[in-house]
Amino acid sequence: xxxEFTDPxxxxxxxxxxxxxxxxxxEFTGDGVQPGDLASFVPDGDSCLRxxxxxxxxxxxxxxxxxxxxxxxxxxVFEQGALDLTLCxxxxxxxxxxxxxxxFDVDAFEPVGGGASTVTAVIGVEETVSLTGVGVSxxxxxxxxxxxxSDCASATALASGTVGTLLEATFTFDASTSTAA
Numbered sequence: 001x002x003x004e005f006t007d008p009x010x011x012x013x014x015x016x017x018x019x020x021x022x023x024x025x026x027e028f029t030g031d032g033v034q035p036g037d038l039a040s041f042v043p044d045g046d047s048c049l050r051x052x053x054x055x056x057x058x059x060x061x062x063x064x065x066x067x068x069x070x071x072x073x074x075x076x077v078f079e080q081g082a083l084d085l086t087l088c089x090x091x092x093x094x095x096x097x098x099x100x101x102x103x104f105d106v107d108a109f110e111p112v113g114g115g116a117s118t119v120t121a122v123i124g125v126e127e128t129v130s131l132t133g134v135g136v137s138x139x140x141x142x143x144x145x146x147x148x149x150s151d152c153a154s155a156t157a158l159a160s161g162t163v164g165t166l167l168e169a170t171f172t173f174d175a176s177t178s179t180a181a
Contacts, residue, residue, distance in 0.1 A: 017135060020081050020110040024063070028072040028089075036092040037068040041076070041085035041106060048088035048098035062108070081110030081134025109135025111142075121173055128170045131163060138165045144173070 018024045028039065040054055041062045049057060051065045058064075062085055063076030078085075087104040090096055111133045121127040131142075140163040149155035159171035 016105060017107045017109055018076075018078060020078050020108050020134075022077070024076045024078070024106075026074055026076065028068055028074065032091050033068065033072050034092055035067075035069055035072075038065055038090040038092075038096075038098070039068060039074050039076075040065045040088045040098065041078075042088055042100075043082055044084035044086055044102075044105065046086070048086075048100045050096050050098065051090075054088075054098075078106075078108035081108050083107045083135055107135045109133065111136045111140075121171075123173050126170060126172045128168050131167050131169055136163065136167055138163055138167065142169050142171075144171060 026039075028037070038051060040048070040051075040058075042048060042054075042058070043062070054065050059079075060077070061080040062082060063078050066074040066076055068074050085106045085108060087101040087106070088098040089101055090098045111131050141160065142163060143152055143155075143160040144158045145152055145155035146158065159173050161169060161171055163169055
């Protein structure tokens with residue numbers, strides 16, 4: 001049996017990183033893949049579990065157990081950050097046992113602004129915020145958008161940049177706004 005997965009929505013899974021809380025749609029292809037198969041993710045080094053045991057152990061923290069639908073697609077929403085989550089896959093008709101695919105891993109990253117929960121920034125004045133959390137690393141990109149934005153990709157950027165070597169985001173707002181998220 002072989003298995004491959006792709007990101008049909010091109011949401012950036014090519015580098016196998018996805019933000020906590022975002023829906024990640026994966027498309028599974030390969031020999032034996034069919035609707036009714038099941039997929040889940042477990043922390044690196046943990047064993048794959050049957051669906052019921054998985055839900056008792058992890059709940060939906062790592063995307064839950066998802067049934068493969070038409071076109072080989074399944075949606076995952078990671079509720080907790082973790083690095084190197086390993087794919088577990090159960091082919092329909094195999095008695096519910098899951099097989100680990102350690103070469104297919106995902107990082108569910110969860111950036112957190114360090115220090116204060118609210119930062120007051122002045123238009124035209126440089127501000128620096130420390131970032132922490134699972135999967136945050138130097139060279140990551142960040143964008144500040146208005147809190148009413150429905151998604152970051154299509155929202156107007158109020159400020160953006162690259163996370164520095166000390167995991168800091170330094171930005172200057174160029175446009176007037178009352179709130180940013």
